[in-house]
Amino acid sequence: MAPVPISPIKVGHIDDVQELRKHRPTVIPERFVRDITERPVTACFTRDVPVIDFSELMKGEKEISRLGDACEKWGFFQVVNHGIDLDLLERIEKVGMEFFMLPLDEKRKYAMAPGTVQGYGQAFVFSEEQKLDWCNMFALGLEPRFIRNPKLWPKRPDHFSETVEAYSAEIRKLCENLLKYIAMSLGLKGSVFEEMLESAVQAVRMNYYPPCPRPDLVLGLSPHSDGSAITILQQGKGSSVGLQIFKDDKWVPVLPLPNALVINIGDTLEVLTNGRYKSVEHRAVTHRTKDRLSIVTFYAPSYEVELGPMPELVDEDNPCRYKRYNHGEYNKHYLANKLEGKKRLEFAKIQSNSSD
Ligand code: OGA
Ligand code: NI
Secondary structure, three states, X not given: OOOOOOOOOOOOOOOOHHHHHHHOOOOOOHHHOOOHHHOOOOXXXXXXXXXXXXXXXXXXXXXXXXXXXXXXXXXXXEEEOOOOOHHHHHHHHXXXXXXXXXXXXXXXXXXXXXXXXXXXXXXXXXXXXXXXOOOEEEEEEEEOHHHOOHHHOOOOOOOHHHHHHHHHHHHHHHHHHHHHHHHHHOOOOOOHHHHHHOOOEEEEEEEEEOOOOOOOOOOOEEEEOOOOOEEEEEEOOOOOOOEEEEEOOEEEEOOOOOOOEEEEEOHHHHHHOOOOOOOOOEEEOOOOOOOEEEEEEEEEOOOOOEEOOOHHHOOXXXXXXXXXXXXXXXXXXXXXXXXXXXXXXXXHEOHHHOOO
8 A cells, every 4th residue: 555645734725924014004804803802802911021141141140049939930021231242233134124124026935935934924824714914924944054945045135044143143142041041040060051951952033913904803923922032122113012921810011121032941941950940832913003023032952852850950859850862853743733832741741750
């Protein structure tokens, strides 16, 4: 008998949100309209997401302990004085925005194939029924080099590729340093995560959220946690408020702070720390008149690595909550499922021990 062919993914028609805005500015196709339970309510629960001063981390204990608190209680924080040239942050926003403003035909030269995550389009769409996010995305794999797909690196706008290169090199250093301090905040030696991740995988995704005539009906980005070890997110200057995190059963907006970067703990760090530092569910909402750009870097383990909770963080009071697994397998699982809260982390949970 012939082997059963793997059925191709049927995603149906996916409207490009920017084109939709241009040609039918008041229309919201059914596929974007969320079920009542998923719609964002307008009431905001403003609480201050912790702000960490990176330049203070080098000086020792006090800020490192604040960092530990931020990781443990929030899983999200903003970093100021991160040392990255502010001009570079501006430049990446500029080329990112210029890319999204190109004609559709130009952007489609770098189209994301269904079921993949690099290039221009909507990632994580797997069926014709699935609701769509009010967002256009462009993503590139960066490190290690073999994950790069040179055909997907845009020739326009000018300076796009070199800016992404320069930006990513700086962001990588920041990831390495943050992981060092995060390890220290757990009382571990600074190099412990770097050693575990081996040659870390780094990818960048630019999310462009056009204004939406009915922000109450749609989501910019479905709720999810990131599969990374950590994620660094840059909110575009002058962008609307859009990122929200799920904290104490409420959606809390992350208000953009000038020149700060937003950091969050990903699933990998949750597993490595045996749940002491948890990944946090987050989503993006849209705005009626303003657009929004975010530039998101995912920093994750090498695909070959075997991961599990670190023995230092497992004891009688904190029994092992996650199984050991190969990160490549986890990554495949992550990419093959739609964004749905923290559901994908179930893959790693030891069910009998998990209390949350
Ligand atoms: C992401 C993400 C939020 C945002 O890309 O994983 O959570 O504000 N983005 O764009
Ligand atoms: Ni995310």
